[in-house]
Amino acid sequence: MTDTDTQARPRSRSVLVIGGGAAGNAVTVLLRRSGIAVDLVEARADWNATAGSGITLQGNALRVLRELGVWEQVKSSGFGFGSVGITAVDGTVLHVARDIRAGGDDLPATVGMQRPQLQQILIEAVRASGASVRLGTTAEIMGQDSAGVSVRFSDGSEGRYDLVVAADGLGSATRAAIGISDKPEPTGMAIWRVAAPRPTGVTRTDLAYGGPVFIAGYCPTSDTTLYAYVVEKNRDRASIAPETYADEMRRLASGYGGAWPAIAASITDPEKVNYTWFDRMLVEGSWHRGRVVLVGDAAHCCPPTIAQGAAMSLEDALVLAELLTASDAWDASDAWDAWDDDLLQRYYERRIPRVRAVVEASVQIGQWQLDGVRDADVPGLMGRTMTMLKELP
Template sequence: MTAVQKVAIAGAGISGLAAAIRLAKAGVRVDVFESKPELSALGSGITLQGNALRVFDALGVWDEVRSAGYPFEGLNLRAPGPGAPIVAQLPDVKTGGPDYPAGMGMYRPDLARILLRAAESAGAVVHWGSEVTGVVTRDEDAVEVQVNGEPAGEFDLLIGADGLNSSVRGLIGIDTAPQPTGMGIWRSFVSRPAEVERSELYYGGPVYIAGYTPTGEDTMYAFLVEKAQDRFGVDDEDAVRIMLEESLAYQGPWESIRRDLADGAHVNYTWFTQHLVDAPWNRGRAVIIGDAAHSCPPTIAQGAAQGLEDALVLTELLEERAVLDQRLWDDFHARRLPRAQAVVEASVQLGQWQIDGDREADAGGLIFGIAQKMAEPA
């Protein structure tokens, strides 16, 4: 007997679908409300650390994810300038344990399709073009959800997994919001040169960080991290031009990336943000997880993993307990808040060291320390 029988989930992103899979498999009726009209086919790549892969295994989708992605071990650091020499080859901590690769790159829309298929196969119902617009707690045992301004029914629980600009977060009275960190990132999905077998980063030159991560046998995503600027009105042609110009200081595989950019590869731009909602993440029988509850720069590539862990821990507790009570919420926050806080603080610190140009900072030590923490199951 699970603690809930009927659950609404706002958001069909990684965290929301992960929660939907686990709950639906446990026999819970799950309705997922997604404001977008359909699953987006757009996107670049995503880097998944071992602790994220461990969650996929617990959800029963690891084989599919592994087949669609590009597993790798380690990280290369290259120098800008002629030849882009490799100056360091760093080992990765296997944060998922010995049964999983240290990391994996993947085309983000492929991951979304795998998770959606698994959720629907388990019995979850996904409602597209459906935004949660109201949350009303009638009593201690139920929450009424409004979608697109109309009643959608009463549920035992509402999970707000509706991303960075979460509607549910505001609807339940949490005013913490993402704040810019001072960095912006250009991303593009491009072809993979055979020499790229793991993530590679270039520090120095005209931007804070240049890099790329393989996502498949023939694909990878490339990125440039710059000082945050108002780039959001830039058209596709200018976006490509800017990424071409800012990458000229980087050679090696960047030569191939520039050819793809010149041939019309799609480019997108976002700002890095950071926020962490203090406990509790719930208000009665409504709770936020994933990017709704915390965000950070992808400087240690733990964002997706933390959202997946939120979903796994919450659904694990709901599945093993008979009632949804304060003890369950206390256990959830005790397992999730310190871990998410450590990731957010470390990720922001790494970015700030780049902004400050602090050459004495022990970035390697900080990254290794967080990786050691993540190697312990959530």
Template structure:
């Protein structure tokens, strides 16, 4: 029997819904509170490494994900210029093991819907437009005040409410995401038939120009630049900025430029990073996913690490007979160093680019692949 019988989860992203799936599967009563008024996911696509796909199998959603994603075992490197010459096509590390592709691209809302359907089919309740406004706790549970005026008492509160976590503030952890110096444009566009795997272009006016297929018909494309204040940019201007910023890149980028339009969901965000360097819980409130740690997507581990947080936390809860220090110590031991290594490696890759130095990228990527190939 699980150490908890009733759990509240703040946030319906990957970390929150993964936790809801695992807890509900174990017979726990689960309520998920999501600030958005309906299911949605920022951006266009997400790159999922093999260790994320392995986690999805444990969540019981790999078949559905596989049917909706575009997977590949290769990574292409191209140079800027009108011909976009291919420098290399290299095997990508299969960090999920031999039963899974090395990586997959997926439309974010499709992944969100699959996870939501799985959670609710197991009995989890998801409440949209409602957040945790306040909390108090004692040795036996957590009392919640919700934004709709209702209250609840639970055995555990999981703060999976993202980068700017309100739960993190409520429990007195003063750690916030800090900009790394880069910003990224993303767009959702038709997939040119020649694009069968992720390609990364290094050099030219952008730090990275890349794209990742997400289905037979679509892919997402991105440009990484020095961070800028783009808050006043209109949707029309955003499209034009992506077009102009990508002119140094040929090959499939020629078609990408032509296809950019109002339906491309162009968006811009800064790369940020943070890590709670110590226990992620305060009493019976615990933070996971982007609430506890975040990093730029330079090694595409954000979604994978969010899912791993949930798997480790719920594994501990399922084996425990009580919510106690022994469980929290195990959670910290299994997650903190792994997350720190991912964050630091992601930052290092970006910093080499910001500093315009040639770092040991193959060595760094090899170390991360070796780490993530071992289940959390």
């Protein structure tokens, strides 16, 4: 090999991904596919200790999962369907609407699945990608310059990377460390969730608006399971003893008919009930500072009123990886320059209109309910948003 060959060959890039949730796992798999060295650190020692019982994945999320190479596993683990029912409090079906196939006609409109199963599928994809994974480990940004980012890990080791991807969620310590002051803000609503056996006949999401709570709904997650949820005005979390969670959710669900009596009867274990507030956040201006860039919930979050939180995180990972791995995109020189900074700004500018529309629509639907607006055009807003999401991110 000549000196000229050595000088011409681009130096191998290294990336640290902080956080092993949907966004972090997805960007890791996509970057590794292009041969980029990736270290992933996850603060939890149990990588699949995910909160929540189930997840609704609409077509645009399925489109990204197919790109990750895990669609077949998702399809076999989840429950696909193509419509949503609106019911009265007593369970009477008032209307059934066909869901928009936001991922294209070759994918289901919606797949419900148990959240831990989705996480396990993504974990296995990360392992298969050859990325280096460290669990029970946090990372602190010590400084950065034009040549890289210096990081110190909680085990005392240190590292140096060309890029750090902050996928460390709503309470992202990395977001704060790089000087972005945005924090999640409560919207005024909260949700109770639980996994339950799927009653015979439940083959789609059904939603009841009004009654004892704002929304009572459920989503099938397999041939034998579903997850159920009730949405109410948020309360002081300290005032609700965790050991009463099952009793409280069962009480709230008892006011609904149809499939709900069977679902409510199965809500007996408080450790399987999850209670969380709805939050909103949207970082404006840019999602990066130098060589550190935010993805997923670290950059934005919204209530699950149109079930797009995970989808937006997965799309972030896809777009960022696409820009970084384009053949002429990521400059091969050692120094970080304006061109590289522009690449990360283009990531933000490509994502922000789409994410903003989802955040605003999700918050608006909840606000209408908080305000008691009886003639709110919820179906119209949902339809317009989902139609927009049919376009590629």
